[in-house]
Amino acid sequence: MSIFDKRLKGVRAPHCKNTMDCATQKMPVPDKVFICMSQHMGPPCDVLVKPGDEVKVGQVIGDSAAFLSAPVHSSVSGKVTGIEEIIMPNGTRTKTVVIETDKQQTYHESVKKPQVTDRASFLAAVRNAGLVGLGGAGFPTHIKFNPRNLNEVDTLIINGAECEPYITSDYRTMMERGEDVMMGIQAVMKYLDIPNCIIAIEENKPKGIARMQELAKGLPGVKVQPLPSRYPQGAEKVLIYETTGRVVPEGKLPADVNCIVSNITTIAHLALYLKEGIPLITKCVTVDGGAIAKPQNVEALIGTPIKDVIDFCGGYAKEPRKLLMGGPMMGTALYDDTYPILKNNNAILAFDESLAETQPETPCIRCGRCVRSCPVKLMPLRMEEAFLKDDYQGLQEYKVNLCIECGCCSYVCPAKRQLVQTNRLAKARLRKWMQEQNAKEGGKK
Ligand code: SF4
Ligand code: SF4
Structure with a gap:
């Protein structure tokens, strides 16, 4: 049997594609944008502008010599008013270029059709x-x-x-x-x-x-x-x-x-x-969830504060109890709506109390549903046990690093175990433990 046996893979989650037929609405230029230097997998970009600089649309304002990186462009024309450090939803800190927009959207001279021949x-x-x-x-x-x-x-x-x-x-x-x-x-x-x-x-x-x-x-x-x-x-x-x-x-x-x-x-x-020659400066995001007044798809300039996007959608119809960047299965919960739109941000979901309610965890009943739902055939209950015992060798044996953090195991668990969150933490702690082991091994040589 293949590891991707069709009978075992994934879950049938409700689609809730409420905004499918909503044509994308273009948002006006906001007063300010906050453009993060960490919008890709890999080290963050270095900031290439300073407060007081005038910038134009499409100008490179961040780049890195690291192999795994991609440049960051200004999505607006205007004036840099600050370089701030913000804490990302995943807890990391990143530099962010704050630009007061002039609403002119003047393009930078570098924005032109590239010469591509090979x-x-x-x-x-x-x-x-x-x-x-x-x-x-x-x-x-x-x-x-x-x-x-x-x-x-x-x-x-x-x-x-x-x-x-x-x-x-x-x-x-x-x-x-x-x-x-x-x-x-x-x-x-x-x-x-x-x-x-x-x-x-x-x-x-x-x-x-x-x-x-x-x-x-x-x-x-x-x-x-x-x-x-x-x-x-x-x-x-x-x-x-x-x-x-x-x-x-x-x-x-x-x-x-x-x-x-x-x-x-x-x-x-x-x-x-x-x-x-227009670089990646806009993003279409689905704005939905029970707490949004007018759910729709919005084309926003990268760096636009999420609050502005939500205001564009009529604001909150109900008190939001959970705000997500991304979908309900893999998205990241936000502390508030001041975060800016990022390149890889495809949705903003705001849920009211009825949809945000979490149920208390109860002991695992060994039903095996988490195992049957896992698309990469891992054993989430075993990984959780190993994590709770600080058993790093066990985490390696159960291959926690193969977890794609899809959330299927948490979704199906009748005991409401927070399995995907546990896997995320387990991967981070395992990484640290392996670094420490490598350092010890190096010290012995
Ligand atoms: S979150 Fe990880 S362990 Fe859970 S179902 Fe998805 S891949 Fe499997
Ligand atoms: S789905 Fe939940 S209760 Fe069932 S075996 Fe997995 S962790 Fe235990």
């Missing part, structure tokens, strides 16, 4: 666009597009699954920016020399599937593959298995099974950069 100039353009995985992970796209074995990669998978409840921003990309999606796909296939492309979409988006099928007609090597609507269909390893039957081994990457996976909105933004 693979090297294409990859440079992808980096210059500031692109990262927009499905939530924030992995720098130019690194993803350039694995060591690129010449063996035969399949580009476009992730349009959007399996998390509530979120519909990728669906709006399919419906509103379909031509950009096709242009981006063709560019990736051409410059990376990838013969096949699969656009993977959950079956609960029939209009999106039809639109992509219509646009993909006549494009050699491009096909649309509908997938069962089952969370977490859009998780990278699950998606690869569902579309190609290939299993990414433990500790390996999609390229190790000759695939590259890219989020559909990332691909649409790539096309915009290739056409006009």
Whole structure:
């Protein structure tokens, strides 16, 4: 039996795609933006501007020499009024450039159609666009597009699954920016020399599937593959298995099974950069949840305070008891609504008391539901036991690092065990423990 046996994988969570048919509404330029230097997986960017500087739209205001990084651009024209340090929802501190906008949206001279003639100039353009995985992970796209074995990669998978409840921003990309999606796909296939492309979409988006099928007609090597609507269909390893039957081994990457996976909105933004040189400065986010007055999809400038976005949606209809950046399964809870919109932010969800209520944890009844729901076939109850006993070797044996933090185990647990949160903490503590072990080993030599 494969580790991705269909009978065991994932959960059937309610879709709640309330905003599917809401065309994206463009937000006006806010008075101030707060642009974080940490909007990608990898070390944060260095700030390249100082208070008092005038900046323009598309100007690089943060960059890093680190391998795993992507530049950060100003989303507005205006004046830098401060460099502040903010605490991110995950507890890390990051520098943030505060810009008072002039509402003119004057473009910087660097914003122009890039010269792309070969693979090297294409990859440079992808980096210059500031692109990262927009499905939530924030992995720098130019690194993803350039694995060591690129010449063996035969399949580009476009992730349009959007399996998390509530979120519909990728669906709006399919419906509103379909031509950009096709242009981006063709560019990736051409410059990376990838013969096949699969656009993977959950079956609960029939209009999106039809639109992509219509646009993909006549494009050699491009096909649309509908997938069962089952969370977490859009998780990278699950998606690869569902579309190609290939299993990414433990500790390996999609390229190790000759695939590259890219989020559909990332691909649409790539096309915009290739056409006009406009880097990643806006983001479509789904604003929903029982506490929002007018749930809808909003195109906001990166750095816009979440409060401004919520005000644009009519404000709170009810007192919010839980505010999430991202979906209800994998999103991050926010302390308040002062955080800014980030590149990889695809939803803001505000829940009132009826939906935010948490039930007390009770002892594990050994029902095994968490094991049956885990898409990577881990044993969440065993990992929790090991974590509670500070058993780091046990955590390694139960392979906690393979946990993709999808939340299925917590969702199905009748005892309301906080399993996914435990796994997150367990991974962090295991990392620290391994560093300490390595330091001890080094000291003995
Ligand atoms: S959160 Fe981790 S352990 Fe739980 S179901 Fe998802 S992958 Fe498995
Ligand atoms: S689902 Fe909850 S109660 Fe059931 S075995 Fe897993 S941790 Fe225990």
